Amino acid sequence: MADVVKIATRESYGNALAECGAEFPNLVVLDADLAGATKTGVFKKAFPDRHIDCGIAECNMTGIAAGLSTCGKIPFISSFAMFAAGRNYEQVRNSIGYPHLNVKIGATHAGITVGEDGATHQCNEDIALMRTIPGMTVIVPSDDVEAKAAVRAAIEYVGPVYIRFGRAAVPVINDQPDYKFEIGKGVLLKEGTDVTIVATGICVDSALKAAEMLAADGISAEVINIHTIKPLDEEIVLNSAKKTGKVVTVEEHSVIGGLGSAVCDVLAAKNPVPVKKLGMQDIYGESGPAAALVEKYKLDGKGVYADIKDFLK
């Protein structure tokens, strides 16, 4: 069996920026003393004049990016999701969102896979915060291929975009020659008839694994990768829900306000079916190895499988 290639999407973020740097001369990258961790160091090395370290001052970094964008730059601000979306919420809302400026927010170290740093740095609320901002696009890539494609798409799109990356290395699952990334377009990864699993980010891999286990039990699960939480691909969700009649959402995020809520919003209005939301159940994370946390909070294939079995009883 070939080894599964694993890459952290924060690595993909830095690499994609560096790869796009020459093609997009207006691209500038801002950091708040975390260039080593957000992996933008690769860009900094290639384009030192277009990398701006703002020091540990995320709110100011956000405003600087806003100002730069009014002068034609395409700024990416980089920090941990906790600060990029959390500390910064009001700056993003008022200085970027309200004037609909062309600023991209590269938020790394999202969710519990931050690991040992613990709850203070494990942001499980960023998707919820960002999707409430009118005009904000919210993207959660599932692997290296998707993360790099998302960065390019964000550069080409005019307007504010929030992209969520992870710290831990995750399996590459989208390395197919026909893979295509389009903002707002969900991806049907596996067809099924008994239950729909809608997943995002690192949980897409867990959903695929859970679907395999369910298949062994004779349960046919459809798996959809929603890489763009906003605008949500309503059609793909509705079509699948109509077919299976049961929906499970899986995300490395609070079940309040994230993918699960976005899916419920659509289903409640247009095609009500029973929904089970898997994710962080209104709790904080804790210190520990990323893999152990994912297992404890039942976001790995086994945990998702068990919860779906329970839901289908």
Next chain:
Amino acid sequence: MENLELQKMANEVRKGIVTAVHGAKAGHPGGSLSAADIFTYLYFDEMNIDPKNPKMENRDRFVLSKGHTAPGLYSALANRGYFPVEDLPTLRHLGSYLQGHPCMQETPGVDMSSGSLGQGISAAVGMALAAKLDNKDFRVYTLLGDGEIQEGQVWEAAMFAGHRALDNLVVIVDNNGLQIDGKIEDVCSPYPIDKKFEAFNFHVININGNDFDEIRAAFKEAKETKGQPTAIIAKTVKGKGVSFMEGSAGWHGKAPNDEEYAIAMADLDKIAEELGGAN
């Protein structure tokens, strides 16, 4: 522009402020009036701008970090020809392009949406940085309230601007001494303001912000200052020009009723007459 013309124009700007806030039945006259001379100098003398081409690429930029004094900015813009002065009373009305706080998408001449205190200065710093990155020679001006500088983000921005030696940036602090809850030194003193900016590697100039000789000299000095951003600490009188508003915290965010409006306009008419007489 000669000082007398500037004084006359500033008086017109003040009339526009009072008229706008009266029309809105809400808004912030006190800090708009205190900064009216600065607004006037920036838009009628200092800045390289074109009202017919508000988005001119190499224009100087202005960010009203103390966004609640939008009536002051709007009145200066209207009098400068960006839009009709007659529209000022639509301030804050439903459907008006004159929002309660500056909105760059709605109002011609507004370079940045602002109003949440502490954020505008960061955007101004970003604009100044953009000019440096592209070797452009436009300058960036931002006006802050003396209460606003209690916001921590102001000092994040100041640290960055000083560190990057953004000498194309001018930060103006409207030091009218009053904030909503009272005197700034009683609420949470930001003094000494000049020493603080100096410590952040700014060239600092203290002036009387209601005196055009001093305003003119300060902006000239700022332009000649290389390797450092400039902070102009402008001592002003809150409510300047309207007898019953001067020096009163109560007129920070309150609109005059019809009777008060008549008195305010009479005050300003009297000033206009005096200025006319001196011509």
